[in-house]
Amino acid sequence: MCGVIFLKKRIVKLKRRIVESMDFPAEAALGLARIQLLGQEKMYVENHRGVLAYRADCIRLKAEEGVLRIEGESMTLCELRRDRLYISGRISGLFYETP
Amino acid sequence: MLWNYLCGYVIIQIEGLGLERFINRMLEAGLPIWGIRREDGGAMTASVSIAGFYALRRLIRSEGWSVRIREKHGLLFRLSRLRRRKVLLYGWAPTLMALLCLSRMIWIIDITGCDAVKEETVRQAIHAQGVYPGVARRGHTVETLQSAVEASDARISMASVTISGVVMRVEVREAEPGPAVQDDSVPAHVVARRDGVILSVTALKGHAVVKEGQLVRAGDMLISGDLTREGGEPLFVHARGQVLAETVYTADVTHALGETALQTAAKRAMDEVDTAAAIVEKSSRTILLPDGNVRAVVVVTAREDIGKTKELE
Numbered sequence: 381m382c383g384v385i386f387l388k389k390r391i392v393k394l395k396r397r398i399v400e401s402m403d404f405p406a407e408a409a410l411g412l413a414r415i416q417l418l419g420q421e422k423m424y425v426e427n428h429r430g431v432l433a434y435r436a437d438c439i440r441l442k443a444e445e446g447v448l449r450i451e452g453e454s455m456t457l458c459e460l461r462r463d464r465l466y467i468s469g470r471i472s473g474l475f476y477e478t479p
Numbered sequence: 480m481l482w483n484y485l486c487g488y489v490i491i492q493i494e495g496l497g498l499e500r501f502i503n504r505m506l507e508a509g510l511p512i513w514g515i516r517r518e519d520g521g522a523m524t525a526s527v528s529i530a531g532f533y534a535l536r537r538l539i540r541s542e543g544w545s546v547r548i549r550e551k552h553g554l555l556f557r558l559s560r561l562r563r564r565k566v567l568l569y570g571w572a573p574t575l576m577a578l579l580c581l582s583r584m585i586w587i588i589d590i591t592g593c594d595a596v597k598e599e600t601v602r603q604a605i606h607a608q609g610v611y612p613g614v615a616r617r618g619h620t621v622e623t624l625q626s627a628v629e630a631s632d633a634r635i636s637m638a639s640v641t642i643s644g645v646v647m648r649v650e651v652r653e654a655e656p657g658p659a660v661q662d663d664s665v666p667a668h669v670v671a672r673r674d675g676v677i678l679s680v681t682a683l684k685g686h687a688v689v690k691e692g693q694l695v696r697a698g699d700m701l702i703s704g705d706l707t708r709e710g711g712e713p714l715f716v717h718a719r720g721q722v723l724a725e726t727v728y729t730a731d732v733t734h735a736l737g738e739t740a741l742q743t744a745a746k747r748a749m750d751e752v753d754t755a756a757a758i759v760e761k762s763s764r765t766i767l768l769p770d771g772n773v774r775a776v777v778v779v780t781a782r783e784d785i786g787k788t789k790e791l792e
Contacts, residue, residue, distance in 0.1 A: 430503045436517040457515035457525075462506050 413443035415474070423450065423467040431457070431465075439467065440477075447477040487529045487553025490514070494522040495544035504538050505531070524549060585647050586612050592651040596632045601651060604631035616642060624649075666715030669702035669786040671695045675724030678782065685718030695724065701786055715791060722786040725759065728752050728779040733772050740775040741765050748777040756783035 399409045407414040407427055416424040425441060425448070432440040432447060436455055441448045455469030493501060501523075505512045510531040516524050527535060532548075539546060561568045588605065590598050605611070608627050610619055621640045628638035628649060636654040640647065669685070674696050680687040685702045689695055704718035730748035734740035741763060752758065760780040768774055 430506065431499045434499050434502065434515065434517060434523075456517075457502070457513075459513045460502065460506060460515060461511070462509060 411444040413441075413445065413448060415448075417471065417474075420452075420471050421468060423471055424464070425467070426464045428463065428465055431460075436469075441465075445476070449473075449475045449477055451475070483526075483528070484553050487551070487555035488526050489529065489532050489548050490524055490526050490550040490552070491532065491535075492518075492522055492524050492547045492549050493539075493544055495542065498523045498544070501539065501542070501544060505535065508534060508538060510534055526552075529553075529555065582645060583616055584645060585610065585614055585616055585642065586645040588612060588647045588649065590649045590651065592653065594653055596634050596651065596653060600631055601628055601635075601638075601649060604628050605647075605649065610647065616645075663717045665717060665790050666704050667717045667788050667790045668700050668704045669718045669720055669722065670789045671697050671699045671701055671722070671724075672785045672787045673697045673726055675726040675783075675785050677701075678723040678725055680720065680722050682718070682720040684716050685720065687720070687722075689722070695785070704791065718788075720786065721784050723782060724785045726756065726781050726783055726785065728781065730777045731774065733768070733774045736767075736771055736773055740773040741777070744775040744777040748779050752779055752781055753783055756781035 395410060399406060406412050411427055413428055414426040418424070427444065428448075429442040429444065432442050434440075434457065437451065437453055439450045439455060439457070441450070450467065450471060451473040452469050452471040455467055455471065457465060458468045459466040495501075502512065502515065505527075510527065512525050512527050512531065514524075514526040518524060535546065588602065588610070590601050593601060604627050605624060608619070608624055610624065619642075621642070624640045625638045628640070628651065629635050634653050635651055637652040639650045639652075641650075642648075674694075677689050677691055677693045677695060679691060680689055680701065682702045685704045686706065687701070688703050689699070689701050695701065701722045702718040702720045704716050706714040706716055708714075728748050728751045730744040730751070732740050732744040732747065734743065745761075745763060758779060758781050761777070763775065763777045766774045766776075
């Protein structure tokens, strides 16, 4: 079990090194979330892996690199697609939750 | 947004626990969902397409969530309201049919240029060719119609027929009446057209029988075509010449009190004056009659040729 996790981590590291050496865009090759903020009112997330929690003041999104927590007020999920989503409202904070 | 409106979408309200899982299921199934909003009570509203809504009902079957439609948006829902109004929904078909059928016929026959010829004769000539309002446009050649119209009356010199849409235009050109032919060989006198005082006589043929200052009445002989000398052979010519005379036109109108008496009288007098006459003097007088009416007298003095050719028997 321990060995499997170790192997996984090594594969990720190897991938990262290859991507960096070849100068690939990381979001495409590694599946990292790509986030765009428009002021405080709009947010555009690509490469998400699903919605974990949704309340008007807090949204938790699953991403490749961990859990992304967005805090704000009266937030709505304006558009929701398999790989991208669009939040509007009053965004006050953006955090990565360490597992 | 426009696409969503055209296809139609519904705003649904979902209640239950773990609604994030609902969102993820929609995502996994690839069903578009937008405008997700958390209500205060914990329920959620979201917009889904109509197709998405039907698929969604299968997704939530075993989960204990309740889904209700809050609002319906889109063209489709608006159109579905028409379903009860069958005439409005299907009426376009007979309307289009009627429009197509009726536009293949001639409905209006517009005849222009008829002056001396009666419009009715032209209309009848066309009708004889089988063209009348309500007849099919096909099967008539413009050329035959034109020649039919031209043949209908001798005064028509040319006719043009054009069909534009449901209107048939018939343009008639009438022949100008030629100048009156004067036959100089026929013996004739020049007589007075109307009363007048002779100003001058110029006889081009024949001999003048009136003098300047003489008063003549309508029908009096002015220039005689009879040149027979005493005891000689009878000799007649076609008398010609100019006889200038002063003529008088009067109009006498009695009206109830008002302005119109004078105007009517003036108009009536002027209407009578020959177009070739030169007007010398105009005078008018209005009299208030004891019975309250107004009498207007207009006198127009003119100078004109009063000669008229009169053939001998």
